[in-house]
Amino acid sequence: MSTPDLLYSEAEDDLRAAVRSLLADRCPPSAVLAEAEGHRPYDPALWRSLAAEMGTAGLLVxxxxxxxxxTAREAAVVLEELGRAVAPVPYLSSAVLATTALLGCDTDEQHVARLLGALATGRAVGALALPLSTPPGGAPPATVTARGDGALTGRVAAVAGAAGAEVLLVPAEGPDGYGLYAVETAALGAVEAPGATDTPGTAETHGAPDTAETPGAPAVPAVPGVTVEPLTPLDLTRPLAALHLTAAPARRLAGPDRARAAVGRALTAGAGLLASEQLGLAEWCLTETVRHTKERHQFGRPIGSFQALKHRMAGLWLELVSARAAARHAADALAADSPEVPVAVAVAQAYCARVAVHAAQECVQLHGGIGMTWEHPAHLYLKRAKSDEIALGTPGRHREALAGLVDLPAPAG
Known part of the structure; x- marks a missing residue:
């Protein structure tokens, strides 16, 4: 077994600098706050710059x-910066989950290659049609059924990235068993600014008799039988939606064995790389808290000089150091396709999820009254941290999985 490389390479540092510069310019906390209730699935201009112009959407392709x-190491760096900015972009759902699922199919098949190319170049956004809370550890049972001609019927709840996605990857039970199907909700060559046609407070329905028209945007062909119902999530920067399919036209990408492996691999990669987003989120919370406690004075001195607050921030810093090691180990194992991937991912999620929540809670509390207001971005980080704690398996679920992987009996109760 090789020793994991937890350090950042020069290329990874350069990538970090580029992504951080873009987000500082295009996605400051004030901008995220302003867009939080804008009812758009994501910021299409920011996504175009990040995914297409910088090429980050195709890092895994x-x-x-x-x-x-x-590799996953570079994708992890991007996710760290996106977590640091709580950026409203579908990177985890499209560039990681959907892309990894497609990579598990036969990439020599023309249709799969075309979809991968569209996602990798940022011409389209993809979503894996599973509830965001689905943990890794194999493909979950499908809630959608497929007919012999590939038409899909069923419902999937709480899908991240479904609103505004042009490619929906849907696990379904068909005549030949479990399969992975692709539903295209737009002509990929015509997509220019995904998400720009959303209407606040309404369901996004693909299947109207005419095409969706928006001034300055290309017409998007309708697809019958596909309805995306926006939900109200805790984290407004990562929208969730219920996907309703009624005899929706689809194309099967993989049969039972390959489909299960592809979905399972996507969930594992998503959980492992989510730890890097949680790391970046926690780092911002600690950095912002330290800055605030240096500037905020009480009794004639900075509140950060009080020993009780010093100890709390020092303890959080130690947690961050361990979280960085766990997240980097998971990313390195995924990049190397190591046999240690299941263990590394379980450790990373069991630990990093709790650290992110703790860091966000401390950020709110140590900011005092201002930390409780809508105008301060601290609440965005707390909501993202709590949402991420449930996403792709809870810490308790990952601890149970880890106990089985290392043959350690889990505690009862």
Whole structure:
């Protein structure tokens, strides 16, 4: 077993600097706050800059398929910065979950290669049609059924990234058993600014008899039988939606064995890389808290000089150091396709999820009254941390999985 590399390479540091610069310019906390109740699935201009112009959407996709040919290590760096900015973009749902699921299919098949190319170049956004809370550890039972001609019927609740997605990857039970199907809700070559046609407070329905028209945006062809019902999530920067399918036209990408493996691999990669987002979120919370306690004075001195607050921030810093090691180990194991991936992912999620929540709670509390207001971005980080704690398996679920992986009996009760 090789020793994991927990350090950042020069190329990874350069990537971090580029993404951080973009987010500082285009996605400051004030902008995220302003967009939080805007009812858009994501910021299409920011996504275009991040995914297409910088090429981060294709980091996990090989060069020959239109991607960057990078690894999970580079994707983890991007997610750290997105967590630090609580950026409202579908990177986890499209560039990680949907892309990894497609990579588990036969990439020599023309249709799969075309979809991968569209996602990798940012021409389309994808979503894996499973509840965001679904943990890794194999493919979950499908709630959608497929007919012999590929038409899909069923409902999937709480899908991240479904609103505004042009490619829906739907696990379904068909005549030949479990399969992974693709539903295209737009002509991929015509997509320019996904998400720009959303109407606040209404369900996004693909299947109207005419096409959706928006001034300055291309017409998006309708797809019968597909309705995306926006939900009200705790974290407004990561929208959730219920997906309703009624004889929706689809194309099967993989049969039973390959589909289960592809979905399971996508969930594992998503959980492992989510730890890096949680790390970035926690780092922002600690950095902002330290800055505030240096500037906020009480009794004639900075409140950060009080020993009780010093101890709380020092304890949080130690948690962050361990979280960084766990997140980097998971990313490195995924990049190397190591046999240790299940253990590394379980450790990362069991630990990093709790650290992110703790850091966000401390950020709110140590900011005092201002930390409880809507105008301060602290609440965005707390909501993202709590949402991420449930996403792709709770810490308790990952601890149970880890106990089985290392043959350690889990505590009763």
């Amino acid at each position: 090989p060069d020959k398929l239109g991607g960057q040919g990078a």
